[in-house]
Amino acid sequence: MKHGARSQQAQRARRSWCLALLLLLPPVLGLAAHLPGRLDLTEESLYSLSPATLETLAKLDDRLQVKLYFNRDIEGAEALLPERLVMEDLLFEIAKAGAPYVSVETVDPTTDLVAQRDAEHIGIQPIPLSGQDLGGVSVELIYQGLELRYQDRSEVIPLVIAPEFEFAFTVRLASLLRGSRPVIGIVSDEPPLPPQIPGVTSQVPPARIYEELRQTLAERYTVRDINPAKEGDLSNDLVTVLVARPWALAPEKLQALDRYLAEGGHMVVLQESEQIDVVSLQAMPGPTGMEEWLAGFGVRVESDMVFDDSAIEVPAGVRQVQTPQGMQTVPIQARYGFAPIVQDGLNPDHIVTASLAPVTLFWAHPITLEQVPSGLVAETLISSGRQSWLLPASKPLDMNVRNLESLRAEALASGEPQARPLVVALRGVFPPQFSHENLEPAPGLLTVLGDADLWHNATLRVADGANQALAMNLFDWSAQDESLIQLRSRGKKERPLPAFAADYVVAQGGWSGDPDSDRELDRAAKAHARGQERWISWGNVLVPIGIVLILALAHRRFHGRRARKPYLPYGKGGNS
Amino acid sequence: MSTMRSALLVAKREFLAAFDAPAGYLVLAFLPALSAVLFFVTGPFFAFDTAELRGFFLSLPWLFVILTPAITMRLWAEEKRAGTEELLLTWPMRLRSLVLGKFLGAWGILAAALFATLGLPITVAYLGDLDFGPVLGGYFGALLLGGACLALGLFLSACTDNQIVAWLGGAAMLLVFNLLGGAATAEATPPWLGRVLLELDFGKHFEDLSRGVISLADVAFYLVMTAFFLALNGLVLLRRSWS
Known part of the structure; x- marks a missing residue:
C-alpha cells in the first residue's frame, strides 16, 4: 500500500515535470529567438x-x-x-x-x-x-x-x-x-524647351546638350532647371544641384550657390575651361566663372587636357593598299587619346565607381587638390590611366591619323606618364566664400568633374551605357543623406576556381588561329577539365572511405591480438 | 563521483564501444563520402566556379536525418533489448550522468564523422581562395545541429527496445523538423502557425551558421532543443526506473 502510494506520487511528479517541460519550451524558444548577439565571421x-x-x-x-x-x-x-x-x-x-x-x-x-x-x-x-x-x-x-x-x-x-x-x-x-520624388536642380546656359502644344511633338533645341541626361535622371527624380539668383529656386526640396558646364557664371548666381553649399547642399559641377563642339571639334576657350570659387576649396581644374594611351578607337582616315586585285582603300582606326577609357582609374572602394564598367571621358581636364580647407575630406573617384600625359587645350582636336600621331609624339616628349584625378568629391562643412546673412553651416557635398562632355547627348550612351550608369550612380549617391553617402561598396x-581548360590551352601553346585545330584543342581542353574535376570529386569520396577502412582493419587486428592473448592470473604477467 | 565525471566515463565507454562493431566505421565513412558525392559529384560546385562550402553545409541537415538516428538508435534500445538497462539504472551514478554520458558519447562519434569531412575544405582551399569564416561557422553550427538531432534520437531510442523503430522514428521526426519551415508548410497553415513552425525548423536555424554568421538566437535554439529532448529522455528513464 505504502509502495503504491509512493509510485502514484512519483507518477504525478513525472507528469508534472513533463507538463512543465512542454509548457516552458515555447516561452524559452521565444526568448531565445530574440537574443541580440551576433558574430559575422565572413572576411x-x-x-x-x-x-x-x-x-x-x-x-x-x-x-x-x-x-x-x-x-x-x-x-x-x-x-x-x-x-x-x-x-x-x-x-x-x-x-x-x-x-x-x-x-x-x-x-x-x-x-x-x-x-x-x-x-x-x-x-x-x-x-x-x-x-x-x-x-x-x-x-x-x-x-x-x-x-x-x-x-x-x-x-x-x-x-x-x-x-x-x-x-x-x-x-x-x-x-x-x-x-x-526627390528634386534635382540643373544650372546651365542651355536654351529652355519650347512650350508644349497638345498634339504637336516639340523639337528639342540642339544647344540643349544635357537633355538625354535630364531624361535619364527623370526616371527616378524630378528634374528642374533653376536659376540660383532667382529667389526660391534653390529651395529646400532640392536633393542635389548640377552645375552643368558653367560659362562666365554671374557672381550673384555663384553667391547663391555658395550659400547653398555652406548650408549643407549637395552639388555636382561639370567644369571645363573651353566649350567643344562635338561635331566640328572646334574648341572655344573662356572663363567658367567658378575657377576662383573652386580654388577656395583647394580644387583646381587644369586647363590642359589628358591624353591617354587607353582610349577609344576612331576612324582616322583611309590609306591605299596594294592588293592582288589592285590598289584598295582601307580605313584606318587609331586611338583618340583625348577620349580615355577609364577602367583601372575607377575607385574600387567607392560606391559610385566600385562596380562600374569602363567609362569613356571626352577632352577631360585633370583636377589638382591643394590646400583643401580643414574640415573638408577629399577623395578621388576617377583617375586617368597610368599611361596618360597632359597636352595644352589649344592643340588641334581633329581625329585624322597625322594629327593623332603628332599629338602622341608631343605627349611622349612632354614627360613621364602618370594617373591624374579627373573626378573628385569633397565632404564636410564648406567655408563660405561670400558674406551671407543668417548662415546656418551644415555638412555638404561637392563633386567636381573635369569633363563637361561625358554626359553630352552625343556621349551619354557610349561605352555600353557606362557613362549613363556613372551619372545615375553619382546622382543617387549625391542625392542622399550624410549616412547614406558614407555607405560603401x-x-x-x-x-x-582554377580554370583547368584555359590552363590546358596555355600549356599546349595557346590557340593557333586555325579553326580545325582550335576546335580539337577546345575539345581536348574540356575533356582535360572534366578529368581533373572527376579526380577531385572521386578522390574526396574514396579517400575517406579508404582511411576509415584502414582504421577498421587496424582496430580489428589489434582487437584480435588482444583477444588471443592468454589469460594470466594477477601477479603472473596478467592485467593488474 | 561528480555528475560530469561520471558522464564522461559513460561517454568514453559509448564512444569506444561504437568502434568495436562495423557500424561505427560505417558512420565514420558515410558522412564524408556522401557529402563529397553531393557536393562535388552531383552538386554544382564546379559550375558555380566559386571556392566556398555552402553547398556542403546546406546538405548537412538532410544527411543528419539519416546519420544521427543511426548513431543513437542502439544507445538505449540495445540496452533495453539485451536487458542491461536495469543494471545500468542501478549503477551508483545519477540518471542525468547516464543520459549526458550517452549523449556526449554519441556527440563524440558525430564530431569524429565531421572531422572526417575536413578533406572538403582542404580541397576547396587548395583549389581557390576559401573564406574560413563560414567554414568555422558551418562546423560549429553542424555540431550544434547534430547535438539537437542526437538528443532527439536518444529520446526516441529510450522509448523503444527496437533499434529499427528508433532509427525510423528518429529519421521521420528529423525530417519533419527539417520541413517545418518549408514553403509547403507555410501554404498549408495559417500565418501565425507558419511563423511558429518556421521558428522550430532545424535547418532554418542552421542557414545563418552555415554562411558564417553566428547568432546567439540560433545557438540558443539548438541548446534549448538539445536540453529539452535530453530532459524528456531522462523522464522516460525515470518512469522506467520507478516502474
Missing part, C-alpha cells in the same frame, strides 16, 4: 548591414514588400547563381532587421508566368545571355531585378548586382519613405 563582414540601412529600415511604419526577380536555374550560366545567393542572404538580413514590416520573396519569371508578366509590367526586362551547347548557340533569358512596394508607391531596380545591392536597396527605400570577393 568582408558580408552579412552585416550598415548603420545607414538599419536606420532607414527603422523608419518603416507600414508593410514593405520586396521581390527579387531572378532565375532559379540558369543552364550555362551557373556562375550567376552565387550572386543570387548573396542577394537572397542580404534580403534575409533585411527582413530580419526590418521585422515585422518587411516581407521578402524571390520569384523566377522564366518558370512563373505571373512573375514574368509582373516583371515586364514594372520594367524588369530579361537580359539575353548566349552560350554554346551541343545543339548550337543557345540563348538564356536572365532576370535580375528588384521591386520594392511600400504603401501605394513602388521602386524598381531593373538590373541589380550583388556589390551594389545594399546601396541600391537603401537608396530606393529612402526614396520610398520620403514620399515624393561591400561586394563579395571573387573566389574563382
Whole structure:
C-alpha cells in the first residue's frame, strides 16, 4: 500500500515535470529567438548591414514588400547563381532587421508566368545571355531585378548586382519613405524647351546638350532647371544641384550657390575651361566663372587636357593598299587619346565607381587638390590611366591619323606618364566664400568633374551605357543623406576556381588561329577539365572511405591480438 | 563521483564501444563520402566556379536525418533489448550522468564523422581562395545541429527496445523538423502557425551558421532543443526506473 502510494506520487511528479517541460519550451524558444548577439565571421563582414540601412529600415511604419526577380536555374550560366545567393542572404538580413514590416520573396519569371508578366509590367526586362551547347548557340533569358512596394508607391531596380545591392536597396527605400520624388536642380546656359502644344511633338533645341541626361535622371527624380539668383529656386526640396558646364557664371548666381553649399547642399559641377563642339571639334576657350570659387576649396581644374594611351578607337582616315586585285582603300582606326577609357582609374572602394564598367571621358581636364580647407575630406573617384600625359587645350582636336600621331609624339616628349584625378568629391562643412546673412553651416557635398562632355547627348550612351550608369550612380549617391553617402561598396570577393581548360590551352601553346585545330584543342581542353574535376570529386569520396577502412582493419587486428592473448592470473604477467 | 565525471566515463565507454562493431566505421565513412558525392559529384560546385562550402553545409541537415538516428538508435534500445538497462539504472551514478554520458558519447562519434569531412575544405582551399569564416561557422553550427538531432534520437531510442523503430522514428521526426519551415508548410497553415513552425525548423536555424554568421538566437535554439529532448529522455528513464 505504502509502495503504491509512493509510485502514484512519483507518477504525478513525472507528469508534472513533463507538463512543465512542454509548457516552458515555447516561452524559452521565444526568448531565445530574440537574443541580440551576433558574430559575422565572413572576411568582408558580408552579412552585416550598415548603420545607414538599419536606420532607414527603422523608419518603416507600414508593410514593405520586396521581390527579387531572378532565375532559379540558369543552364550555362551557373556562375550567376552565387550572386543570387548573396542577394537572397542580404534580403534575409533585411527582413530580419526590418521585422515585422518587411516581407521578402524571390520569384523566377522564366518558370512563373505571373512573375514574368509582373516583371515586364514594372520594367524588369530579361537580359539575353548566349552560350554554346551541343545543339548550337543557345540563348538564356536572365532576370535580375528588384521591386520594392511600400504603401501605394513602388521602386524598381531593373538590373541589380550583388556589390551594389545594399546601396541600391537603401537608396530606393529612402526614396520610398520620403514620399515624393526627390528634386534635382540643373544650372546651365542651355536654351529652355519650347512650350508644349497638345498634339504637336516639340523639337528639342540642339544647344540643349544635357537633355538625354535630364531624361535619364527623370526616371527616378524630378528634374528642374533653376536659376540660383532667382529667389526660391534653390529651395529646400532640392536633393542635389548640377552645375552643368558653367560659362562666365554671374557672381550673384555663384553667391547663391555658395550659400547653398555652406548650408549643407549637395552639388555636382561639370567644369571645363573651353566649350567643344562635338561635331566640328572646334574648341572655344573662356572663363567658367567658378575657377576662383573652386580654388577656395583647394580644387583646381587644369586647363590642359589628358591624353591617354587607353582610349577609344576612331576612324582616322583611309590609306591605299596594294592588293592582288589592285590598289584598295582601307580605313584606318587609331586611338583618340583625348577620349580615355577609364577602367583601372575607377575607385574600387567607392560606391559610385566600385562596380562600374569602363567609362569613356571626352577632352577631360585633370583636377589638382591643394590646400583643401580643414574640415573638408577629399577623395578621388576617377583617375586617368597610368599611361596618360597632359597636352595644352589649344592643340588641334581633329581625329585624322597625322594629327593623332603628332599629338602622341608631343605627349611622349612632354614627360613621364602618370594617373591624374579627373573626378573628385569633397565632404564636410564648406567655408563660405561670400558674406551671407543668417548662415546656418551644415555638412555638404561637392563633386567636381573635369569633363563637361561625358554626359553630352552625343556621349551619354557610349561605352555600353557606362557613362549613363556613372551619372545615375553619382546622382543617387549625391542625392542622399550624410549616412547614406558614407555607405560603401561591400561586394563579395571573387573566389574563382582554377580554370583547368584555359590552363590546358596555355600549356599546349595557346590557340593557333586555325579553326580545325582550335576546335580539337577546345575539345581536348574540356575533356582535360572534366578529368581533373572527376579526380577531385572521386578522390574526396574514396579517400575517406579508404582511411576509415584502414582504421577498421587496424582496430580489428589489434582487437584480435588482444583477444588471443592468454589469460594470466594477477601477479603472473596478467592485467593488474 | 561528480555528475560530469561520471558522464564522461559513460561517454568514453559509448564512444569506444561504437568502434568495436562495423557500424561505427560505417558512420565514420558515410558522412564524408556522401557529402563529397553531393557536393562535388552531383552538386554544382564546379559550375558555380566559386571556392566556398555552402553547398556542403546546406546538405548537412538532410544527411543528419539519416546519420544521427543511426548513431543513437542502439544507445538505449540495445540496452533495453539485451536487458542491461536495469543494471545500468542501478549503477551508483545519477540518471542525468547516464543520459549526458550517452549523449556526449554519441556527440563524440558525430564530431569524429565531421572531422572526417575536413578533406572538403582542404580541397576547396587548395583549389581557390576559401573564406574560413563560414567554414568555422558551418562546423560549429553542424555540431550544434547534430547535438539537437542526437538528443532527439536518444529520446526516441529510450522509448523503444527496437533499434529499427528508433532509427525510423528518429529519421521521420528529423525530417519533419527539417520541413517545418518549408514553403509547403507555410501554404498549408495559417500565418501565425507558419511563423511558429518556421521558428522550430532545424535547418532554418542552421542557414545563418552555415554562411558564417553566428547568432546567439540560433545557438540558443539548438541548446534549448538539445536540453529539452535530453530532459524528456531522462523522464522516460525515470518512469522506467520507478516502474
